[in-house]
Amino acid sequence: MEYQEAKEKFISTWGSLxxxxxxxxxxxxIQALLFISTKPLTTEEIMAELKISRGNTSMNVxxxxxxxxxxxxxxxxxxxxxxxxxxxxQELARIIAKERSRREIKPVIKILxxxxxxxxxxxxETQELIKQTKALHELAKTADSLLNKVVDQKQNxxxxxxLKMIN
Amino acid sequence: MEYQEAKEKFISTWGSLxxxxxxxxxxxxIQALLFISTKPLTTEEIMAELKISRGNTSMNVxxxxxxxxxxxxxxxxxxxxxxxxxxxxQELARIIAKERSRREIKPVIKILxxxxxxxxxxxxETQELIKQTKALHELAKTADSLLNKVVDQKQNxxxxxxLKMIN
DNA sequence: TTAAATTTTCAATAATTATTGAAAATTTGG
DNA sequence: CCAAATTTTCAATAATTATTGAAAATTTAA
Numbered sequence: 001m002e003y004q005e006a007k008e009k010f011i012s013t014w015g016s017l018x019x020x021x022x023x024x025x026x027x028x029x030i031q032a033l034l035f036i037s038t039k040p041l042t043t044e045e046i047m048a049e050l051k052i053s054r055g056n057t058s059m060n061v062x063x064x065x066x067x068x069x070x071x072x073x074x075x076x077x078x079x080x081x082x083x084x085x086x087x088x089x090q091e092l093a094r095i096i097a098k099e100r101s102r103r104e105i106k107p108v109i110k111i112l113x114x115x116x117x118x119x120x121x122x123x124x125e126t127q128e129l130i131k132q133t134k135a136l137h138e139l140a141k142t143a144d145s146l147l148n149k150v151v152d153q154k155q156n157x158x159x160x161x162x163l164k165m166i167n
Numbered sequence: 168m169e170y171q172e173a174k175e176k177f178i179s180t181w182g183s184l185x186x187x188x189x190x191x192x193x194x195x196x197i198q199a200l201l202f203i204s205t206k207p208l209t210t211e212e213i214m215a216e217l218k219i220s221r222g223n224t225s226m227n228v229x230x231x232x233x234x235x236x237x238x239x240x241x242x243x244x245x246x247x248x249x250x251x252x253x254x255x256x257q258e259l260a261r262i263i264a265k266e267r268s269r270r271e272i273k274p275v276i277k278i279l280x281x282x283x284x285x286x287x288x289x290x291x292e293t294q295e296l297i298k299q300t301k302a303l304h305e306l307a308k309t310a311d312s313l314l315n316k317v318v319d320q321k322q323n324x325x326x327x328x329x330l331k332m333i334n
Numbered sequence: 335t336t337a338a339a340t341t342t343t344c345a346a347t348a349a350t351t352a353t354t355g356a357a358a359a360t361t362t363g364g
Numbered sequence: 365c366c367a368a369a370t371t372t373t374c375a376a377t378a379a380t381t382a383t384t385g386a387a388a389a390t391t392t393a394a
Contacts, residue, residue, distance in 0.1 A: 013278045036295055118169070139256045
């Protein structure tokens with residue numbers, strides 16, 4: 001496999017994987033492109049590389065900035081904006097996990113809490129709803145907490161030691 | 168909040184959450200309905216509760232069975248098929264994590280391995296691609312391994328002890 | 335076997351989501 | 365301040381994905 005083929009394969013794989021971590025294809029592909037770029041890129045360059053429109057590029061770069069994954073870079077003597085992404089995979093994982101927790105997991109935990117907290121009127125249906133959503137609530141809280149904690153360990157010693165522990 | 172409202176809220180929340188774990192809305196809603204049901208349900212009952220068509224119900228129940236989350240139940244003297252879902256949240260999480268690992272994470276790990284394994288021709292671009300995809304490859308392997316191991320602990324003692332450890 | 339009950343399939347259609355492109359808004363060098 | 369360069373917005377459109385519904389296939393009771 002040559003560089004160009006490998007590059008395209010990586011960008012397209014990362015793009016279709018976007019849905020897995022809750023972002024759209026273009027957004028994931030822009031991030032992938034920046035991730036393997038040796039220098040900051042302009043909107044023009046992103047458009048050309050990924051063959052997407054200016055509007056699409058603008059909106060998705062903005063969203064990546066909102067996520068905290070992409071940054072504007074100022075280049076002396078240049079009027080255009082240049083973009084870079086976080087290059088450290090640990091830090092990238094940390095940012096993504098935190099955002100997904102905040103945007104998606106936390107709100108669901110809140111709803112599970114509300115639903116599982118309804119008054120027990122003695123009916124079997126009500127009791128089953130309470131029991132099952134309570135169990136989900138507990139699971140979601142534990143998983144969210146674990147995710148946040150694992151990902152917070154900057155040097156990643158924890159993950160390594162856990163893996164050692166259970167191997 | 169009354170039973171009916173809580174039930175609808177749970178089903179619709181779980182439905183829109185479906186995308187988070189990689190399944191469509193109807194599929195997630197059917198699973199949610201079975202999850203809080205006190206008895207096995209027929210296709211007719213699922214159609215009526217969720218207001219979806221027979222074809223939609225049939226296809227999505229089939230997919231849930233493929234995932235290993237839903238089972239056919241035989242009811243004596245009944246010709247129709249009855250369906251139930253796994254009721255234990257730990258086991259449910261285990262099944263879902265395993266399936267996602269197998270269907271999505273493992274194939275990506277393979278591609279990252281391939282891409283990061285291209286020949287180093289000395290160009291800066293090639294070296295950056297290799298370096299970055301190698302880092303992602305390592306991260307993905309570790310995360311996948313950790314996920315599978317955490318979720319495999321049936322009694323969940325591991326998660327509890329890890330949480331204790333890092334609190 | 336047969337025929338009624340039930341389930342599955344899949345082409346047509348609807349709903350949703352992503353993308354374009356050009357006009358409007360903003361920024362910046364002079 | 366002006367005007368060129370650049371970015372953003374958003375209505376229109378395209379692409380994708382989900383859903384329907386009825387015909388075909390399958391199952392089962394008698």
